[in-house]
Amino acid sequence: MIAVTGAAGFIGSNLAHRLARDGCELLLVDRKPTVEKLPNLAGLTIANVLLHDEFLDRLESNRVSPDAVFHIGACSTTTEANWPFLVETNVHYSQRLWNWCAARRRPFLYASSAATYGDGRQGFDDRTHPSLLRPLNLYGRSKNDFDAWALRQAEPGRPAPPRWAGLKFFNVYGPREQHKGRMASVVWHAYRQIRRTGEMRLFRSDDPAIADGEQRRDFVFVEDCIEHMLWLWKRSAPNGLYNSGTGTARTFLDLTCAVFAVLGREPCISFIDLPGDLAGRYQNHTQADMSRLHGAGYARPPTSLEEGVRRTLRDA
Numbered sequence: 001m002i003a004v005t006g007a008a009g010f011i012g013s014n015l016a017h018r019l020a021r022d023g024c025e026l027l028l029v030d031r032k033p034t035v036e037k038l039p040n041l042a043g044l045t046i047a048n049v050l051l052h053d054e055f056l057d058r059l060e061s062n063r064v065s066p067d068a069v070f071h072i073g074a075c076s077t078t079t080e081a082n083w084p085f086l087v088e089t090n091v092h093y094s095q096r097l098w099n100w101c102a103a104r105r106r107p108f109l110y111a112s113s114a115a116t117y118g119d120g121r122q123g124f125d126d127r128t129h130p131s132l133l134r135p136l137n138l139y140g141r142s143k144n145d146f147d148a149w150a151l152r153q154a155e156p157g158r159p160a161p162p163r164w165a166g167l168k169f170f171n172v173y174g175p176r177e178q179h180k181g182r183m184a185s186v187v188w189h190a191y192r193q194i195r196r197t198g199e200m201r202l203f204r205s206d207d208p209a210i211a212d213g214e215q216r217r218d219f220v221f222v223e224d225c226i227e228h229m230l231w232l233w234k235r236s237a238p239n240g241l242y243n244s245g246t247g248t249a250r251t252f253l254d255l256t257c258a259v260f261a262v263l264g265r266e267p268c269i270s271f272i273d274l275p276g277d278l279a280g281r282y283q284n285h286t287q288a289d290m291s292r293l294h295g296a297g298y299a300r301p302p303t304s305l306e307e308g309v310r311r312t313l314r315d316a
Helices: 010-021 052-060 083-104 138-153 178-183 186-197 222-234 252-263 291-295 305-313
Strands: 002-005 026-030 047-051 068-071 108-113 164-169 171-173 200-203 219-221 240-244 269-272
Touching (some): 010 026, 068 083, 083 108, 083 138, 108 138, 108 222, 186 305, 219 222, 219 305, 222 240, 240 291, 252 305
Parallel strands (some): 002 026, 068 108, 108 164
16 A cells, blocks of 8 residues: 555646555555546545544554555645744654654655755755755744755664655646645646637746746656655665756746647737736746656656647647
């Protein structure tokens, strides 16, 4: 039995569906799913479901014992300002799962984030120690704090899961993210805006050296992230932190034009100012250094942005 936390969310539900197709018995863990999230679980017939607090209680009282834990659940709102809530949700909960997997000798794979890299001045290399990184928001800080804790726990002589990996997800997009609202990918925002208004509004650049729409992100299709996770679970790659991206930065204009192309429309794009809560905290450039994963033996090429957008929207 494989446990997946955050199973009703975007990445977690896509992972659960992939594991189900592979014939795995699943233990799906999440907070009480909202009406908007329930469609993400449709079709998962070989699964048990637990609320996230109940899952911890049952783990620590030896009433459930999964063969591996994929910890995707978190508060992923990048504008969240409640630091104690982020610490409890993104750090302490993760520590308790780590400790259980270490004691029971079970694999532990968890979601970190490219938000840990901040403005990118230290680069986007997953071998950079978390102590050198300066996230731009509290969400990124909480993820970075847990990464640093995990590396300390993994030092020789301390208890750690026999196989573990923290995946620094870059700008993930794909199916089953319609519930995310403001936190949904630009692919979904573009799709909705274009169908509703005929145009797409992008944020103006807040950097004089970058033209409007030329901000670049490493946009990665969710199925590629799942391939990274499953490969690290099944192979004897070194334990540690791994970037989960494509290794190529593309512009927001590229992405938006890809959505227009899928819809069969000519691009119509305008620009708006950054909202106040994003000013000074917006990543204008991200690009995963994928050399560590490739060096461990992973060789599958990433899905192109245009193909990923097409596959995301084909059933929308």
